[in-house]
Amino acid sequence: MANETYLLNRKTPRAEQEIFADLTALCVSPGYVHALAYLCYRDNTMSYADEMTEADMVKQFNPSQLIRIEINTLIGLMVKAEVDWRLPTPQVLQEYLDTTERLLEELHDSMSGDMYRGVTPEVVSSGTFDPFRQGKAFREPIFYGGESAYSFQYLDLAARRYASDAPWLLKQRGFTISDSCTVAKAIDRVVDGHFVDVRKRMRKLHPDEWTMLPIYTVTVAEVAAQSLLAVELTERVLSAFTLPAGNRNSSFHAPHEFNAISATPLLRMPTGDFVSLQSYALAEALYDTPYYWMFEDKAYRPILAKNRGDFTESFASERLGLVFGGERVYANVDIWETKAKKAGEIDVLVVWGNRAIVVQAKSKRLTLEARKGNDQAIRDDFKKSVQDAYDQAIECSQCLGEKRFTLTDVSGREIVLPYELKEIYVFCVVSDHYPALSFQARQFLSTVTVPRIQPPLVMDVFTLDAMTEMLQSPLGFLSYVNRRANYADKILASQELTILAYHLKHNIWVDSGVSLFLADDISAGLDIAMTVRRTGIAGAATPSGILTRLNKTTLLGRIIKEIEARPEPAIIELGFFLLALSEDSVKEVSHAIDRLAALARADGKHHDLTLGYGVCEAGLTVHCNNYSASIAALHLQSHCKIRKYKEKASRWFGLCVDPAGPSIRFGISLYYTWVQIDAMDEVTRDMQTSMPTVALKPLLQGKILRKKIGPNDQCPCGSGRKHKKCCRP
Known part of the structure; x- marks a missing residue:
C-alpha cells in the first residue's frame, strides 16, 4: 500500500517539451558557448598528482x-542559432550556469x-502494473546510458572496424579512419597543453576576461604538428567531423x-580555428559517423554490411583468443x-x-524511433540485435x-571436442554501443531452459573488450561468466562494466533471496586500470581485489596456473571452487x-587437511x-567420498600436492x-566435522601436535577407520 501511495502521489513535473524549449532559449543566448566551456572544464576534467588513484x-x-x-545536448541546442562567441559578464555567465543546472535536473525528473504519467489508481492497485514493460520506461535509461564505453575504446575499435573500408574512404573522403583516430588523439594532446597555458594567462587577466574556451580551441597547424600528418x-579530417556552416540542427526538437x-x-x-568541447564525443563520432557516409552509397551497402559482420566476429575471436589461446578459439564454425x-x-x-x-554477433543499432520510447520499435530492435542472436x-x-x-x-577441418561438455555459455554480442542493453535484456529477452546451456550474457564489443582485458585467465574468465550468467536476475546496475568492476573488487557472490544493486562509482578501479593499460598514464594497471590476491606468487595462484595449463574436467571444477573462496580463505588455505x-x-610422511564451506x-x-x-588417487578419492557424506555436501573437491x-x-x-546410506553412517559415526577456515590459525603458526601414528591407531584423516586400513601406504 505504501508503494501504491508513493506512485499515485508523485509530483507531476512540467512537460518535457516545455522544459526543452526553455533550454533551447537559454542555449542560444549571447555568449553561452563560454558557459559550455566552463561546464566541460568543471565536469569533464580530472586532475591527479603523480598517478591516478581511485579517489x-x-x-x-x-x-x-x-x-x-x-x-x-546543450551544444546541440546552442547551434540551433548562429553561435555568438562574445564573452558575457561574470554575472550573466553565472546565471547561465545556474539556469542550465536547474533545467537539466527538471528534464531528468x-x-x-514518463512511466507513471497517465497511470490511474485502478491500474496501480491491480497488482499487474509493471512500468518497465512499457517503451516509455526506457527513454530515461537510453538517454542517460551513453557512457558505457571508454573514449579510447571508440578510437581503438574504430580503426579496426573500418580497416576494410579504407579504399572507399580514401577515394570518397581522402583519409582513413586510422588517420582520423590519429587526429583525435592529437587534439587531446593539444588541449592538454592548453590547460596549463590558459590558466597561466588567466592569472594576468581581469576576472571579467576569464574564459575556458581557449582551452578547447585548436588550430590546424597545432593538430598537424602533434599528429605528424600533413596539414x-x-x-x-577536422572538416569531416565539424558541423557544416549554416546547419541549425533543425531535426533536434526533443x-x-x-x-x-x-x-x-x-x-x-x-x-x-576549431573547437572541440568534448573529446569523448569526437571519439564516439569516429566510431559511428563513417558508417552513415558509406551507407549513403547504395552500391557499397552489401560490402559495408559484410565488413561490419566480419569486424564483430574477428574482434570477438581475437579477444577470446587472448584469454584461451588461439588454438581453442574457432571462427565461422x-x-x-x-x-x-x-x-x-x-x-x-x-x-x-x-x-x-x-x-553469436550482430551489427544492429538502436533506431531513432526506439530511442524516442516507441514500444514496438524498442522490441523490434531488440529482437533483431539480441533475441535472434540468442x-x-x-x-x-x-x-x-x-x-x-x-x-x-573456417578452413573445413573437423573440430573434435576433447571432452563431453558440462557447460555451454552463450554470448550475444552487438558491435555498436547499445544504450541500456542490460536493462532491456532483463525485460525483453525470452530464454529457454536447456541442460548444459547456461543463461546468456548480452553485451556489446566494448564490454567484451574490458572483460578479456581484465580477466586474461581462462578459469578467472569462466568463473565470472558463470556467476554473472546465473545471477542475471539478482544484480541491478546501469551498465555491464559496473558489474565486472564489482567482481574484480569483491569476487561476486549473491546469496539466494538477495538482490544486489550496484552504484556506478564501484567501477573506479576498473576505469583506472583500463585507462592505464590503454593510454599509458600513471596508475594501477590492476585493480585491487581478486586479480591481486590470487597472483602467481601465492600457492593457490600457482595451482590455478597449473590447472589452466592442463584443463582436465576434474581439476577445472577444483579451479572454479578455489576462485570462489573469500580473500581470507585464499590466504589461509x-x-x-x-x-x-x-x-x-x-x-617424509603423509599429511592432509579438510575444510568445509557451508555457505x-x-x-x-x-x-x-x-x-x-595409483595409491595417492585411491586414498584421496576414498577420503573425499567419506568427507562429502559426513558434511552432507552437494560437491567435494580433492587436491593432491607434491610436497x-x-x-x-x-x-x-x-x-x-547427498543420499542417506546406512553403511556410510556407520563409517562416519565417529568422524569429526571438517575444519572451518577460522581453525587454521594453529596450523599456520606451526603449532600442530605431532605424534607417531601406529597402524592400529585411528587414521588422522578423520575417516574413523584404522590407519593401516585407510591412508597408511
Whole structure:
C-alpha cells in the first residue's frame, strides 16, 4: 500500500517539451558557448598528482556533475542559432550556469516520470502494473546510458572496424579512419597543453576576461604538428567531423531526436580555428559517423554490411583468443547434420576442457524511433540485435556434443571436442554501443531452459573488450561468466562494466533471496586500470581485489596456473571452487598447504587437511604425500567420498600436492546429490566435522601436535577407520 501511495502521489513535473524549449532559449543566448566551456572544464576534467588513484576517479561520479550526453545536448541546442562567441559578464555567465543546472535536473525528473504519467489508481492497485514493460520506461535509461564505453575504446575499435573500408574512404573522403583516430588523439594532446597555458594567462587577466574556451580551441597547424600528418590531410579530417556552416540542427526538437552534434561534434570559429568541447564525443563520432557516409552509397551497402559482420566476429575471436589461446578459439564454425545438410553456424566457438562458449554477433543499432520510447520499435530492435542472436546460439549449442553432428572450422577441418561438455555459455554480442542493453535484456529477452546451456550474457564489443582485458585467465574468465550468467536476475546496475568492476573488487557472490544493486562509482578501479593499460598514464594497471590476491606468487595462484595449463574436467571444477573462496580463505588455505608441504618434507610422511564451506555446500580435502599415483588417487578419492557424506555436501573437491613444490599432482571433484546410506553412517559415526577456515590459525603458526601414528591407531584423516586400513601406504 505504501508503494501504491508513493506512485499515485508523485509530483507531476512540467512537460518535457516545455522544459526543452526553455533550454533551447537559454542555449542560444549571447555568449553561452563560454558557459559550455566552463561546464566541460568543471565536469569533464580530472586532475591527479603523480598517478591516478581511485579517489581521483570517484570524483567523476559526483551526481552534481553533468554527464557527457547532457553537455552534448546543450551544444546541440546552442547551434540551433548562429553561435555568438562574445564573452558575457561574470554575472550573466553565472546565471547561465545556474539556469542550465536547474533545467537539466527538471528534464531528468520529467523523463523519469514518463512511466507513471497517465497511470490511474485502478491500474496501480491491480497488482499487474509493471512500468518497465512499457517503451516509455526506457527513454530515461537510453538517454542517460551513453557512457558505457571508454573514449579510447571508440578510437581503438574504430580503426579496426573500418580497416576494410579504407579504399572507399580514401577515394570518397581522402583519409582513413586510422588517420582520423590519429587526429583525435592529437587534439587531446593539444588541449592538454592548453590547460596549463590558459590558466597561466588567466592569472594576468581581469576576472571579467576569464574564459575556458581557449582551452578547447585548436588550430590546424597545432593538430598537424602533434599528429605528424600533413596539414591538408589534417584539415580534411577536422572538416569531416565539424558541423557544416549554416546547419541549425533543425531535426533536434526533443532529447531522443537526432542531434547533429553527435555526428559532427567539432565547431568552427569565424577565425577558422576549431573547437572541440568534448573529446569523448569526437571519439564516439569516429566510431559511428563513417558508417552513415558509406551507407549513403547504395552500391557499397552489401560490402559495408559484410565488413561490419566480419569486424564483430574477428574482434570477438581475437579477444577470446587472448584469454584461451588461439588454438581453442574457432571462427565461422559450421555444424553439419550430414555432408550436404548444414544445421547451423556459430560465429565464434571457444572450447576449453569440458566448457564451451558460443558467440553469436550482430551489427544492429538502436533506431531513432526506439530511442524516442516507441514500444514496438524498442522490441523490434531488440529482437533483431539480441533475441535472434540468442535463438541462433541456443539452436547451435544444442548440437554440440551430439554424435550426429559434425563441426568444421573456417578452413573445413573437423573440430573434435576433447571432452563431453558440462557447460555451454552463450554470448550475444552487438558491435555498436547499445544504450541500456542490460536493462532491456532483463525485460525483453525470452530464454529457454536447456541442460548444459547456461543463461546468456548480452553485451556489446566494448564490454567484451574490458572483460578479456581484465580477466586474461581462462578459469578467472569462466568463473565470472558463470556467476554473472546465473545471477542475471539478482544484480541491478546501469551498465555491464559496473558489474565486472564489482567482481574484480569483491569476487561476486549473491546469496539466494538477495538482490544486489550496484552504484556506478564501484567501477573506479576498473576505469583506472583500463585507462592505464590503454593510454599509458600513471596508475594501477590492476585493480585491487581478486586479480591481486590470487597472483602467481601465492600457492593457490600457482595451482590455478597449473590447472589452466592442463584443463582436465576434474581439476577445472577444483579451479572454479578455489576462485570462489573469500580473500581470507585464499590466504589461509594457501598458507596451510605450504605448512603441510613443509611438514611432509621434514618427516617424509603423509599429511592432509579438510575444510568445509557451508555457505556453498562444498568442501576441500588436501593430501600432501609422495605416494605412487595409483595409491595417492585411491586414498584421496576414498577420503573425499567419506568427507562429502559426513558434511552432507552437494560437491567435494580433492587436491593432491607434491610436497617438493609444493605443486599440484592431480585433483578430483565429486558432484552428486547427498543420499542417506546406512553403511556410510556407520563409517562416519565417529568422524569429526571438517575444519572451518577460522581453525587454521594453529596450523599456520606451526603449532600442530605431532605424534607417531601406529597402524592400529585411528587414521588422522578423520575417516574413523584404522590407519593401516585407510591412508597408511
